Amino acid sequence: MALGLIMISLPGLLSGCTLGYLLRQGVVQVGLLMRSQPLEKVLPTLPKEQQEKLAMMAVGRDWAVANLHMKPIASYKSYIDVPGDSVSNVVQGASSLELKPYLWTFPVVGAVPYKGFFNLKEATQEKTRLERLGYDTLMRPVSAFSMLGWLPDPLYSPMLRYDTVGLVSTVIHEMTHATLYWPGQADFNESLATYIGSQGAAQFFAAQGGADSKMAKEAAAQARDHLLVAAAFDTLATELDAIFHLPVSDAEKIARKVECYIRAQIRFQRMPFESNYHRWLGDQAMNNATFMMNRTYYAGLPMFDELVRKHGGIATTLEWLVAQKAPKDPWAWLHAELGQAVSSKP
Template sequence: MLATLLLAGCRTLGYYAHVGHGQLALMAQRQPVAALIADDATDPALRSRLGELHDARAFASDRLGLPRNGSYTSYVVLPGPYVTWNVFAAPEFSVEPVTHCFPVAGCVAYRGYFDAAKARREAGRLQRLGYQTYIGGVSAYSTLGWFDDPLLSSMFAPGQDDPVGVMFHELVHQWLYLRDDTAFNESLASFVQRQGLREWRQARNQPPPDPALGAHEKAFIGRALALRERLAAIYRRPITHEAMRERRAAAIAAFRRWHAEARRTHWPDDPRFDRWVSEPIDNAKLVPLGLYDQWVPAFATLFRQSGSDWQAFRSQVESLAAQPRAARDDGLQALLPAAPAD
């Protein structure tokens, strides 16, 4: 690894130094969850949340078969709603992301920063090179088992996903992680996050997630992915860049019209995606959707075919993961349900 770093150049060395310092600083702030739960001085609301996550951590291993280790047995208080910021980039006429390669994680479609200002500077640098960029705040991340990852206060921030599901998501990366296949890794983790959370709530006699909210999210992501595919088709056509820009603008406008009508007729009380739609939409902004959701329906099909049995599902996923990339993608494509008609 040292040889790799020495050959990487000053900018990359600076990035590794930033990430290493941020990770070590985070680990130095850990407090044992068990001690916080037992401490009468701990805020009652926090004690309740940590107690639930302590139980969910056992559920993750006992029921879902996720790694049983020291991850998520400690807690860190952060100053804001995010622990890192991911910078995504894509060319103006492609929906394929700019990738960054690292010695352990392989090639991924983003660069993560512990400092928002550094993320903005990196986005500016990429924009000057002609790329479109998008910065997304992150409430949790995985070190792939190299460290015992802690629970973070950012996981409890308003607007974040249920922290139990987020913990399941990150533990999946410790179970199975394929170098250079972010879409597989993130889609698998996203499926386990959602299915695991449903089963966790059922086991505790808690109500399932609101089906209307789930339907809205599914419809929105489906339309956004369809927009991504529409843009990809536009960029493949033998037309001028100006014509591509015009057709891209028309496709994005049509997506916004769909969202406005869907909000009016189906989800008038659910504004979760309004800001995402109202702010600029470009290729880079669509990258995370393609990575985190592309194969989720395929994994859902595989889970059903496995009899909704987690051990059988994990075995099927591991067999799929052992295949060459092209065969793996073909297998996932075959598991996707037919796209709904407009």
């Protein structure tokens, strides 16, 4: 997730609310960074299982730089111990009768469909504000985010809850943001990072222990499940769009939307996942905000898969993308690049 709070903008260009928000989050972020310790110093104090996990993460980080041509920055070489199971909370909103996210605009990152808070009370207040405006909402904890290459990303203690495959995948995901980030294009940025994170982890573990090793099989299964989930959300988007364009009352549309999400939840429960990574989707109560959150991370995964095949691998594809000028409509641009009918949707 690209939520690093980078305090480089001119205060005079910001509204009072935005400036106040950035200053509050920035103070906490600076405080966290001041508590960071070199990972090599912390490593001996951790349980053996976590030491092994972090050692593999370090190998995966360096492998991604060498083999996926990630930006060579000193990320994940420091450690920050934070209380609890998350670093911050993220609030998201979406129109209740349209697949349209609520957007916040910030310096550097542009318009994004999420807003992060280190303070739970502030996050809850923002969620309540959106609900009063009639939006579907979601508030969720996060255990990692990217500073987009402006500063080295630290390893936060909640990330140690991930299994080894999940940790390496998350690190490669965040390194993708540091390598390529197009301001104002959150869906493109996040889904690209999701694709490269999962596929990159699968390649890494296959290179480490062979394709038949336990971790390589798990990483490959997760990568295939990512594509399965992406297709499921494409189907759900089509169903929801059809409901929202029906010539019926708003109340009827909302009732049908709720029924549609219940059916989708049942489909996720019955989906033939190869790994346990996505099992939570069958337990998640869904609304337009939760859908748009998932859509942000899974939109266009099949297109990225095709793009990587066209360019001969993740490294060459990433190099090619970095060399491009950020398009105003990345999905239409990508459809054209792949020789498909041009659309502003993935």
